[in-house]
Amino acid sequence: xxxxxxGALVGxxxxxxxxxxxxxxxxxxxxxxxxxxxxxxxxxxxxxxxxPQSENPLLRDPFFRRFFNIPDQQVQAKPxxxxxxxxxxxxxxxxxxxxxxxxxxAQEIAVTLKDRRRLRAKLVGRDxxxxxxxxxxxxxxxxxxxMGDSDHLKVGDFVVAIGNPFxxxxxxxxxxxxxxxxxxxKIEGYEDFIQTDASIxxxxxxxxxxxxxxxxxxxxxxxxxxxxxSVGIGFAVPVSIVRSVIEQLGDYGEVRRGxxxxxxxxxxxDLAESLSLTGDEGALIAKIESGSPADGAGLRSxxxxxxxxxxxxxxxxxxxxxxxxxxxxxxVQVTVVRNGGQKSLTVRTAK
Numbered sequence: 001x002x003x004x005x006x007g008a009l010v011g012x013x014x015x016x017x018x019x020x021x022x023x024x025x026x027x028x029x030x031x032x033x034x035x036x037x038x039x040x041x042x043x044x045x046x047x048x049x050x051x052p053q054s055e056n057p058l059l060r061d062p063f064f065r066r067f068f069n070i071p072d073q074q075v076q077a078k079p080x081x082x083x084x085x086x087x088x089x090x091x092x093x094x095x096x097x098x099x100x101x102x103x104x105x106a107q108e109i110a111v112t113l114k115d116r117r118r119l120r121a122k123l124v125g126r127d128x129x130x131x132x133x134x135x136x137x138x139x140x141x142x143x144x145x146x147m148g149d150s151d152h153l154k155v156g157d158f159v160v161a162i163g164n165p166f167x168x169x170x171x172x173x174x175x176x177x178x179x180x181x182x183x184x185x186k187i188e189g190y191e192d193f194i195q196t197d198a199s200i201x202x203x204x205x206x207x208x209x210x211x212x213x214x215x216x217x218x219x220x221x222x223x224x225x226x227x228x229x230s231v232g233i234g235f236a237v238p239v240s241i242v243r244s245v246i247e248q249l250g251d252y253g254e255v256r257r258g259x260x261x262x263x264x265x266x267x268x269x270d271l272a273e274s275l276s277l278t279g280d281e282g283a284l285i286a287k288i289e290s291g292s293p294a295d296g297a298g299l300r301s302x303x304x305x306x307x308x309x310x311x312x313x314x315x316x317x318x319x320x321x322x323x324x325x326x327x328x329x330x331x332v333q334v335t336v337v338r339n340g341g342q343k344s345l346t347v348r349t350a351k
Contacts, residue, residue, distance in 0.1 A: 196234050309333050
């Protein structure tokens with residue numbers, strides 16, 4: 001069962017649980033000093049919202065309401081309070097990032113810091129396709145969490161998840177990176193998740209996934225588990241995606257995505273063999289839109305995209321993620337395999 005990792009506020013605040021490095025790995029037996037620096041940047045988020053009320057179309061008919069003595073004034077949906085997590089990424093501006101699904105229907109948003117200060121938050125912008133939202137708070141003495149490099153993570157790297165599970169208050173769990181580049185989970189539009197076995201539960205949504213150097217590498221988003229509980233399969237949005245999204249949210253309040261004008265598909269083993277290619281990594285261009293940026297740059301149907309700006313492309317999803325996170329008008333170098341040789345072309349994204 002797939003579940004987004006947010007939940008209702010159900011109990012009082014709890015002290016952070018310690019997360020110990022497995023004995024004998026490096027001789028270090030605790031990461032408490034690192035957590036003392038990191039945890040002030042992770043916040044609890046409380047959201048007041050009204051659940052959308054489903055309406056029977058018959059209720060719109062005045063004759064139906066009169067016949068069954070149904071009052072014209074419909075009962076309003078009751079306010080709901082839910083809890084999530086967030087991460088301070090810019091102390092000077094008071095920027096806090098969280099998941100879009102945490103604040104999607106919010107009427108009021110409150111942020112509670114580790115020092116128990118409770119602040120009203122303003123929604124700067126949100127992006128449903130990546131499940132990222134940017135909030136702003138006004139306060140002094142904030143601590144921001146530095147961003148790491150999620151593009152160089154490896155399976156087996158140790159990580160720490162920090163958040164507000166079940167509304168208990170700030171909690172720390174540890175684990176490893178179980179897989180990279182997870183997609184096909186049908187959670188949001190752009191899927192390139194980090195999978196971890198660090199315990200992530202409802203309420204952890206928007207919290208930090210941190211490496212043992214104290215750097216933010218992902219934003220916890222979802223779990224797979226019966227009844228929404230953690231069974232060691234959690235997912236986080238990589239910070240490489242988060243960084244590009246919040247830059248645009250800060251500038252425009254939304255993400256203005258560029259496009260190339262191509263239809264792509266995965267390079268299967270059969271397709272790779274028919275094209276005399278070794279391996280099946282890459283994205284096959286199936287169709288070029290006439291007059292599009294891709295058409296003007298010289299891309300062709302049958303080209304296999306193997307890199308974007310020098311970074312390898314694993315699949316059609318990978319290519320879509322890379323291009324879909326670029327601003328309109330951004331030049332991008334696309335490396336393709338054509339007729340047995342490689343060719344690099346520069347394409348400028350359009351609206």
